[in-house]
Amino acid sequence: xxxxxxxxxxxxxxxxxxxxxxxxxxxxxxxxxxxxxxxxxxxxxxxxxxxxxxxxxxxxxxxxxxxxxxxxxxxxxxxxxxxxxxxxxxxxxxxxxxxxxxxxxxxxxxxxxxxxxxxxxxxxxxxxxxxxxxxxxxxxxxxxxxxxxxxxxxxxxxxxxxxxxxxxxxxxxxxxxxxxxxxxxxxxxxxxxxxxxxxxxxxxxxxxxxxxxxxxxxxxxxxxxxxxxxxxxxxxxxxxxxxxxxxxxxxxxxxxxxxxxxxxxxx
Numbered sequence: 191x192x193x194x195x196x197x198x199x200x201x202x203x204x205x206x207x208x209x210x211x212x213x214x215x216x217x218x219x220x221x222x223x224x225x226x227x228x229x230x231x232x233x234x235x236x237x238x239x240x241x242x243x244x245x246x247x248x249x250x251x252x253x254x255x256x257x258x259x260x261x262x263x264x265x266x267x268x269x270x271x272x273x274x275x276x277x278x279x280x281x282x283x284x285x286x287x288x289x290x291x292x293x294x295x296x297x298x299x300x301x302x303x304x305x306x307x308x309x310x311x312x313x314x315x316x317x318x319x320x321x322x323x324x325x326x327x328x329x330x331x332x333x334x335x336x337x338x339x340x341x342x343x344x345x346x347x348x349x350x351x352x353x354x355x356x357x358x359x360x361x362x363x364x365x366x367x368x369x370x371x372x373x374x375x376x377x378x379x380x381x382x383x384x385x386x387x388x389x390x391x392x393x394x395x396x397x398x399x400x401x402x403x404x405x406x407x408x409x410x411x412x413x414x415x416x417x418x419x420x421x422x423x424x425x426x427x428x429x430x431x432x433x434x435x436x437x438x439x440x441x442x443x444x445x446x447x448x449x450x451x452x453x454x455x456x457x
Contacts, residue, residue, distance in 0.1 A: 191211045191212065191213075191305065191328070192211060192212060192455050192456065192457055193209070193210075193211065193327050193328070193330050193332075193455070193456040194208070194209070194210050194211065194212075194215065194453060194454065194455050194456075195207070195208070195209055195332070195354065195453075195454040195456070196208040196230075196234055196236075196450060196451060196452075196453050196454070197356075197407065197409070197445045197446070197450060197451040198222060198226070198227060198230045198231075198450050199221070199222045199226075199446075199447065199448055199449070199450070200336075200407075200409045200410055200411070200445035200446065200447060201252075201410060201411055201412070201413060201446075201447030201448060202252055202410070202412060202413060202447075203222075203252060203413070203447060203448055204221040204222035204223075204252050204255060204448070205219045205221040205222075205252055205253050205336060205409070205410065206218070206219050206220055206221055206222050206227060206256075207219065207334065207356070208231065208234075208236065209306070209325060209327075209332060210236070210240065211305070213240065214240045214241075214242050214304060215236065215240055215241060215242065216241065216242055216243045216244065216245060216303055216306060216308070216325075217241055217243075217244045217245070217260070217266075218244075218245050218247070218323060218334050219244075219245075219246060219247055219253040219254075219336075220244055220246070220253070220254060220255065220256040220257045220260055221250075221251065221252040221253040221254060221255045221256070222255060222256060223255065223256060224256040224259045224260065224263075227256055227260075230450045233450075234450075234453050238264055241260070241264075241266050242266070242267075242303050242304060243266060243267045243268075243269055243293075243303050243308075244257060244260050244261065244266055244267070244268045244269065245269045245270070245295075245308060245310075245323055246268065246269070246270040246274055246278070247274075247313070247320060247321055247322065247323070247334070247336060247337065248274055248277070248313075248315060248317035248318065248319060248320035248321070248337060249270075249274050249277025249278050249281055249317055249318050249319075250317050250337070251281065251283040253337075254278050254281060254283065254284055255283055255284070257278060257284060257288065258278075258284045258285055258286030258287060258288060259285070259286055260291075261286070261288045261290075261291030261292070262286045262287075262288065262289065262290065262291055263286065265290075265291065266291060267291055267293045268288055268291045268292060268293060269293045269294075269295045269301060269308070269310075270293075270294070270295065271294065271295060271296070271297065271310065271319045271321060272294050272319075273318045273319035274317075274318060274319050274320075274321075275288065275292055275294060276318065277317065277318035277319070295310050296310070297310050297311055297312055297321060298310070298311060305327055305328070306325055306326070306327050307325070307326040307327075308323055308324070308325050309323070309324045309325075309326075310322070310323055311323075311324060311344050311345070311348055312342075312344050312345075313335060313336075313337065313338055313339075313345060314338065314339040314340055314342055314345075314382070314383060315337045315338065315339050315383060315384070316339065316378070316383040316384060317337070320337060322334055322335040322336070322345065322348065324348045324351075324352075329353075330353055330354065330456060331351050331352050331353045331354070332352065332353070332354045332355075333348050333349055333351070333352035333354070333355050333356070333357075334356045334409075335348070335349065335355070335356065335357050335358065336356065336357075336358050336409050336410045337358060337385065337410060338357070338358045338385065338386040339381070339382045339383035339384055339385070339386075340382045340383075340386070340390075341386070341390065341394050346394070346398060349394075349398060350398050350400060352403060353402055353403060353404050353405070354404060354405045354407075354456070355403060355405070355406050355407070356406075356407045356409045356445075357386075357391055357394075357395065357406065357407075357408065357409065358385060358386045358391065358408075358409055358410045359386065359387070359388045359391040359392075359408040359409070359410075359411060359416070359421040359424075359425070359444070360379070360385035360386055360387065360410050360411060360412050360415075360416065361379060361385060361387050361388065361412045361415035361416050362387065362388050362389075362415060362416050362417075362420055362421075362424070363380070363387050363388075363389060365414075365415045365416065365420075366379060366380070366387075366412075366415040369414060369415055370414075371414070371415075385410070385412075388416065388420065388421045388424040388425070389424060389428075391408065391421075391424075391425065392424045392425040392427070392428035392429070393428055395425055395428065395429065395442075396425075396428040396429045396431065396432045396434060397432065399429065399432065399434050399439075399440065401439070403440055404440060404441065405440070405441045405443075405454070406425075406440060406441065406442045406443070407442075407443050407444070407445050407451075408421050408422070408425065408442065408443070408444040408445060409445050411444060411445070411447060413447060418444035418446075419444075421444050422436075422442060422443075422444050425442055426442070429442075
């Protein structure tokens with residue numbers, strides 16, 4: 191079966207990703223409106239009835255906006271850790287609380303959704319709890335790691351086995367430091383529990399690259415403190431120092447903040 195990947199949105203205004211086959215799939219985060227989710231999926235010939243599960247990374251608003259509707263109105267199981275579920279049901283950004291659709295997962299304990307084997311793993315971030323996801327589908331190893339305070343051993347271990355990796359490149363340090371954000375917010379972003387800079391992401395990707403890694407998407411780019419071209423250039427420069435050629439050895443693509451990506455299809 192073919193593996194399909196689509197980013198519906200990736201940024202501080204909302205995050206949502208689809209991973210699936212021709213017949214079914216899963217959503218990773220649901221931080222945009224339900225009408226937008228339905229429209230983008232429909233535009234890519236994906237029906238809501240094909241969504242078998244939603245997996246949530248953490249309980250910040252830009253990752254959970256539509257989760258109540260997906261779970262309770264559409265009856266789609268919503269998987270998250272116990273702490274994230276508590277955060278979702280306490281969030282003022284979620285109109286419908288989760289009850290019948292609520293599914294609790296444990297970190298490092300795989301969940302099987304038909305042909306997808308989904309494993310949550312710890313991510314350092316200042317939410318109630320935060321996880322990344324490793325999804326195995328046949329020979330494909332797909333890893334999502336967003337909202338990263340810093341690179342730790344667990345994240346590195348999963349990233350190294352990925353054929354397809356979504357990883358945060360949130361901000362350019364110089365832009366952030368010179369920008370108009372208040373000091374407390376700049377500190378929160380850079381304190382090791384907030385977000386990952388272009389430079390940190392670039393060094394991590396370059397120093398941990400392996401030839402089995404085919405696709406890298408840079409996610410959760412800041413509207414105010416980053417540009418897609420700048421994020422890509424920073425990664426390209428770091429990889430060149432290690433002799434890695436973007437476009438030949440690996441594909442690297444910054445994801446759009448508020449509009450969908452192309453539909454990627456892997457045989």
